Amino acid sequence: MYEQLKTNGSNFEIVYVSSDEDLNAFNNYHALMPWLAIPFSDLETKKALNRKFDIEGIPCLVILQPNSNKDDATLHEGVELVYRYGVRAFPFTKERLENLLEEEREKHERQTLTNLITNHDRDYLLGHPSPKQVPVASMVGKTVGLYFSAQWCVPCVKFIPRLISIYQKIKQMLVKNGDQEDFEIVFVSNDRDQESFDSYFNTMPWLALPFGDPTVKELAKHFDVHGIPCLIIIGPDGKTVTKQGRNLINLYQENAYPFTEAKVELLEKQMDEEAKSLPRSVYHPGHRHELNLVSEGNGGGPFICCDCDEQGCGWAYQCLECGYEVHPKCVTTADRASTGQ
Ligand SMILES: [Zn+2]
Ligand SMILES: [Zn+2]
Structure with missing residues (x-):
């Protein structure tokens, strides 16, 4: 700049x-x-x-x-x-x-799901098996995740198995609850050629914008996407719920659904509550020093987890000297030495 x-x-x-x-x-x-x-x-x-x-x-x-x-x-x-x-x-x-x-x-105000993901020449998304087409009209009213990703991107490849498993859990949860609501993910590809797109999309259980579609660039610009993987959540009304889908998935897994502010607030409260019962310090096999429990207002803040390489915020276990930080959920408790001695 x-x-x-x-x-x-x-x-x-x-x-x-x-x-x-x-x-x-x-x-x-x-x-x-x-x-x-x-x-x-x-x-x-x-x-x-x-x-x-x-x-x-x-x-x-x-x-x-x-x-x-x-x-x-x-x-x-x-x-x-x-x-x-x-x-x-x-x-x-x-x-x-x-x-x-x-x-x-x-x-x-102007944003709707339809004007986000369709254009003059296309009113459908790609489904499985190819060349199945799914009309965008059938998606209106769902919570939709726009997943910006590419096969050449290492963090994307690491993130995808987690996202697939959570996607399936959310779908199952909605069916089980007999909910009227529905959830879908749309792959917005940054792949370099059709071949990599095809092989990458084949691993995904959800829909996709066609490779090289002009909407891909427009979406990246509209949402100011600077890095991938990035998961942007669109609500049933077509408005942006959050651009932090990836973080929320990492922090809360399937419980993050439907990703709304109210839900996140609730989850944060639950996490604060759970943190009360977490040990103040632990030993994690990935690090030779003792790690201390920190929170946002208490030595913590946004971090990259040294165990799963994903972002975190809120509660963490930290070695201040080494700048080593992990999600509480990533600490392997089995190997934990006794604490507080
Ligand atoms: Zn982690
Ligand atoms: Zn250390």
Whole structure:
């Protein structure tokens, strides 16, 4: 984004305020940055900035306007804004951000399942066995997961057996409960050729957009998909429920269904409740040190599980020195040494 803004001549600069431990680390890190920095030796200025802007955690990007007038107060959420809007967040003024919010609201209003996954030339999805076609009209009213993935992507290949098993469990659960609701997944392929698409899709029990369909690119843009695998959940009303489908599956398995905010809140509460009975510390065969139980507000935060390589948040077992962190569910309790001694 910085380079884009520089290229198009925007009046924008970044100053790196380091929290590095030593000069060497600072030099190595700053060497990767195309922008300016406060010298490592200038501790005074660094401290003063931390105080002035009340910095509680990093990374933090504070945005200052050219003529610090009162309408455009200092913005602290630079990191979130860049992540969410990319270059479009510039110049980070109140007006700009209001426009972006309004745009999002309109986009949300207009969104339906049909206009998301059909186009002029196609009103169906691929099913099994090929060349079965499933009309998109038959999907309206279901909870639908859009699964962005590709066979060349290692994390995708690792994630898929888990997703298949959970998909089947959700389907079984819905049948068992005699629910009117239904769940479906649509594979949105990033494969490089038809052959890899065919062989990959053959392993999946759900539907797919045809390989190379123009809707694939449109969806990636619409949902701002930066990395795969990515699972976006669309509700029965055609509106986005969450872009965090993959995380929710990893955290809660089939219980994540229907992925709504209310359901996630409930699951978080249950997890907090369950965590009360978890040991404060454990030994996990994958790591030689003792691991401590941490939570979001207590030394934890989003992490990548060193056991299953998937993202986690909320509760975790952590070795702070090594930066080793695992899901509580990934700890092998059988090998756990006695704790609290
Ligand atoms: Zn894990
Ligand atoms: Zn360790």
